[in-house]
Amino acid sequence: MINLINDINYNRKKAPILLNLGLLGAEFFYKNIINLKNFLYRKKILKEKKVNAYVICVGNLTTGGVGKTPFVSELARSLQGKKIAIVSRGYGAKVSTKNPVLIRDYNKIYFDNGLLCGDEPFQLAKKVDCPIIICKSKIKASSYAIEKFQVDTIILDDGFSNRTIKKDKTFILVDSKMRFGNNHLLPKGPLREPVSELERADEVVLINKNDNNFLDALNWIKKFDRPIEKIVLIKPKKIYNALTKAQVVNTNKAIAFCAIGQSQQFFDYAGQFYKLPCVVEFEDHHKYTKKDVENLIRIAQQHKINTFITTQKDEGKLCPIIKNYPKFSFNVLELETIIKPLN
Numbered sequence: 317m318i319n320l321i322n323d324i325n326y327n328r329k330k331a332p333i334l335l336n337l338g339l340l341g342a343e344f345f346y347k348n349i350i351n352l353k354n355f356l357y358r359k360k361i362l363k364e365k366k367v368n369a370y371v372i373c374v375g376n377l378t379t380g381g382v383g384k385t386p387f388v389s390e391l392a393r394s395l396q397g398k399k400i401a402i403v404s405r406g407y408g409a410k411v412s413t414k415n416p417v418l419i420r421d422y423n424k425i426y427f428d429n430g431l432l433c434g435d436e437p438f439q440l441a442k443k444v445d446c447p448i449i450i451c452k453s454k455i456k457a458s459s460y461a462i463e464k465f466q467v468d469t470i471i472l473d474d475g476f477s478n479r480t481i482k483k484d485k486t487f488i489l490v491d492s493k494m495r496f497g498n499n500h501l502l503p504k505g506p507l508r509e510p511v512s513e514l515e516r517a518d519e520v521v522l523i524n525k526n527d528n529n530f531l532d533a534l535n536w537i538k539k540f541d542r543p544i545e546k547i548v549l550i551k552p553k554k555i556y557n558a559l560t561k562a563q564v565v566n567t568n569k570a571i572a573f574c575a576i577g578q579s580q581q582f583f584d585y586a587g588q589f590y591k592l593p594c595v596v597e598f599e600d601h602h603k604y605t606k607k608d609v610e611n612l613i614r615i616a617q618q619h620k621i622n623t624f625i626t627t628q629k630d631e632g633k634l635c636p637i638i639k640n641y642p643k644f645s646f647n648v649l650e651l652e653t654i655i656k657p658l659n
Contacts, residue, residue: 375476381577401461406450430632575602
C-alpha cells in the first residue's frame with residue numbers, strides 16, 4: 317500500500333475514486349494540524365529553544381529519497397576546524413530513542429549493523445568520524461553532544477519539521493527530478509510541509525541525480541525566490557561486495573532490490589552496470605528478515621542469477637543475514653556526492 321501511495325504522490329499512478337477521497341480527507345486534517353503548529357511558532361505562542369552550539373538543519377519538504385544523508389556526510393566533512401556532532405531521530409531503530417543513543421564517537425562505531433540503530437544513522441557512521449546521536453528529542457540529543465563532546469556545531473539530519481530547536485542555518489534539499497510531486501500534502505501527496513514554508517529556508521539546494529532536464533529544474537526552483545548558492549550532483553562511484561568489501565568490476569546480470577524512498581532512481585543507476593531482468597522494491601526503511609533474503613534467492617534462481625545489487629543504506633541491515641548465503645554475491649552500489657557552487 318505504501319508503494320502505491322508513493323506512486324500516486326508522484327503522479328506515476330492515478331488513485332481509485334474511493335482511495336482518492338480518503339486521501340483528500342486525510343490531507344485536510346493533516347494540513348490543518350501542520351498549519352496550526354506553524355502558526356503557533358510564528359506567533360511565539362510556542363517557542364524554539366536555543367542550545368549552546370551553532371545548529372545547521374538539513375531538511376526537505378517531501379518524504380524520503382531526496383539525498384539528505386549523503387549531503388549531511390559531505391557537509392560534515394567540509395566543516396573543517398569545527399567540532400561537529402550529527403543528530404538524527406533514528407527512524408526505524410529498534411533501540412529506544414526516548415533518550416540519546418550514541419551511534420559513534422570520534423573513534424568507534426557502537427553498532428554492528430543498521431537493524432538496531434536505524435539504517436541512515438548507521439550509514440552516516442561509516443562515512444564520517446564525528447559523534448552521531450539518535451533521539452526523538454532534538455534538544456536532548458544536542459545537549460548530550462554539547463555536554464559529552466564539547467561540540468560547537470550540531471547538524472540536524474532531517475530536522476526541518478521539528479520546530480522545538482532553534483536553527484542558525486537551514487538547508488532545504490529538493491530533488492530536481494521528483495520536485496514536489498503532485499504538490500499535495502501527506503498522504504495525498506509527498507509534502508510534509510506546505511510549499512509556502514520554504515520561506516523558513518536560508519538556502520535551497522537542488523539535488524541532481526542524473527537529471528537530463530536539470531537546467532529546467534534550476535529555472536523552476538528559482539521561481540520560489542529563495543537563495544540558491546550550491547547544487548549537489550549524486551552519481552555512481554563504484555560497486556563492491558557487501559561482505560568482503562572488495563570492488564566488483566563485472567557487468568553481468570543482477571537482481572536489483574532496495575528499501576529506499578525513491579527506488580526507481582536506484583534502479584536507473586544500477587541499470588548502468590547490470591542487466592536487470594527483475595527488480596524488487598521494499599518499503600522505505602524496511603527491516604530485512606531471513607525470509608526476505610530467501611525470497612530474493614528464489615527469484616534469482618528462477619532467473620539463473622547469483623548476483624544482487626543494492627544500496628549502501630540497505631547494506632547495513634543485510635550483512636547479518638546474507639553471511640549465511642556464501643554462494644550468492646550481494647553487491648552494493650556506492651554513490652558519490654559532489655557539492656558544487658552554483659556559479
